[in-house]
Amino acid sequence: MKALRNYIDRIKPQFSEGGKFAKFRSTFGAFETFLFTPNTVNQGGVHVRDAVDLKRTMTAVIIALVPALFFGIWNTGYQHFLAIGNNAATFGEIVCYGLIKVLPIVVVSYVVGLAIEFISAQINGHEVNEGYLVSGMIIPLVMPADIPLWMVAIATAFSVIFVKEVFGGTGMNLWNPALVARAFIFFAYPTKISGDQVWYGAEQMADGFSGATPLALAAAGTYNPANDMNAFLGFIPGSIGETSVVAILIGAVILLWTGVASWKTMVSVFVGGALMGFVFNASGMSCLTWYEHLIIGGFAFGAVFMATDPVTSSRTETGKYIYGFLIGAMAIIIRVMNPGYPEGMMLAILLMNTFAPLIDHCVVSRNISKRLNRVKTTK
């Protein structure tokens, strides 16, 4: 490692101010800090600091996403062979098919997103932020396996430029970039992200095979409760990462144990969803029981990985309960009440992203008026 360090130290001056490649300072910095944590020391303030930094935090989230990714790869292949009526496919064949479908989406998402991140860091003269490492992984997981790659590229570019960079980059965005990427495709190319044909990579379906997702069945009122276990384990059609509640829960445990995500948000989303699901089921408006609402579609994935995004979520602890609860409740309301599309999680989170600053404002205002009242009572 010494040699590598020496090499970096040797070329560093060329990338510093006044050097030949000073233009590429941000890019150089990103690679340098990727390889070596910097040697900067604390000056004027605390003398020691917590070992955690944004790279570490983002790494933890990516690790938490890995079970969902792996399962998604397998399930993509599994659903494909199921759809074409080939029951004899081996595990290897299933995984190979999944890899062929999923990996290109991951690569496109990262290449396009990171390229824009690097360029805008370069233009603005700041460091390349780590935030996209997570967004770049989430974007493929909320796409159907059959999505054309150019669409992934356009959606990614749209969300990184117009949702993140124009607001100032990681930490400044109002909406979750990965969700906006999905919403972009959802509204720009509606036929490509919903309907019965987008999940399997199959031109020809086997006879008698229904391509509908459980959510679509539920919207039509024909969901079969015998399917519950499959939905929980993830053997159902759906976006790449969203189907297996088990894989998502493994991720949730990692996020909560490391302390990266807030349990308050996560639990509140599930509580809000369960409560609303119960109400709709009891009133007969939805054929799904409250727990079926939580295990099908993108509910669990949204609750664990998207609602908990600290930047776009409520930043006060009290606010997190309200924010989470409303996401859960709104998601089910949209699912049940709207006639157009069966899923509500994406819109619910984007809606509450918009309202999160308002929730915080109310919570903080309460603290402010408490402080003002203190003056009145003491006088």
Next chain:
Amino acid sequence: MSQKVKLRKGLNIPLKGKAEKVFEQSTSAVKSIALKPTDFNMLTPKPAIAEGDKVKAGDAVFFDKNHPEVKFTSPVSGTLKQIVRGDRRRILAFVIEPDGQNESVKFEVANPAKMGREKVVETLLNAGAWPLIKQRPYDIIANPSQTPKAIFVSGFDSAPLAPDYDFILSGQESDFQMGIDVLKVLTNGQVHLSYNGAYPMSKIYSSVKGAEIHEFEGPHPAGNVGVQINHIDPINKGEIVWTINPQDLLIIGRLFSKGVFDATKVIALTGSQVKAPKYYRTVLGANVASILAGNVEGDNNRIISGNVLTGTQIDANGYLGFFSNQITVIPEGNDYEFMGWAAPGFNKFSAGRTFFSWLMPKKEYEMNTNTHGEPRAIVVSNQYDSVLPMDIYPEFLVKAIMAQDIDKMEQLGIYEVIEEDLALCEFACTSKIQVQKILRNGLNLMYTEVG
């Protein structure tokens, strides 16, 4: 009305190098001492004497230009050797060489309750003990022409590797009581004294009369006087309170019981780079060289007057800060680490569990001064809140300060905090924000704009 407060929020940083409860003699006598005007916020010093002049303990060395009655006196008898100046002739330190004679200026020995407030204030000012009393908001020297609504003394220090006051103060009950009596005269309100609820109350506090005693228990910053004020009697707009450290209170107590400015104090020498961390008897502003000599491992170290969160970096031949009760020596972290963010991190302390050091909850760490990452925009939430047991939203306050929004700062409670209260927020911050520096800018802005 004494209170019992149990705090849950906060963080104890498990550093290696806690001082053993033994008094050690330093190898040689103190070569020199220094009074550093830089230890005080918003102070413009004006020399009272010239280089080469002789002083006794208690003789004025400099005073506050804006409050000329606030004098800073020599803790020892000797000669003013040098006035150290920095950029734009700013005075950094008054260095005094002790002559070993221990001559002191004599002040009146009297019962403060009978002297009356005016006389007590005058004695404190003349003896140079006044600057030991700090004012909140702003963390500045108390203004002698004002009367605080209350005076707060935190009887314990919960900072990393902090000295144990029960140990330091034991046996000095009468001087401590005298100090409390002085404080009683200075305020029309209460004198509040707190002790650490994790241990039984020591004799020095249980024997105190005339103060409200409160029990605080919990992780750092439970011992911070600002946190205690927030729970006992929070500061509102327009109010002022004074605070003083127990060891400094002893100096005031001795002034009234013995009639001399006796600024001897006990400090803890701590940190992972100290061979034998112990307690030392020394004097305010002492040169640390004689204490450190032969007791420090390696040479790439940072010497801190104070603790690792709020202390000031000094060099090996530097001087103890005016308010410091501790010297901490830790290794510098000015080296690169290959893929440090990806390593399992068994030896890296973190408040969260992203490093595998959580497997060893009892481990003590040899932490260095590396920032462990680059500055970023704030991303992770609840990091500040979880280490600040006060009814304040620190992240929103920090953002209001960055935006220089005076109304918002006031509304969000800037008067109730000083740097030490938010030091843990800075420690825990994933985005490596300089919270204490931002807060100081905010306090300075408020001081000039609101006063």
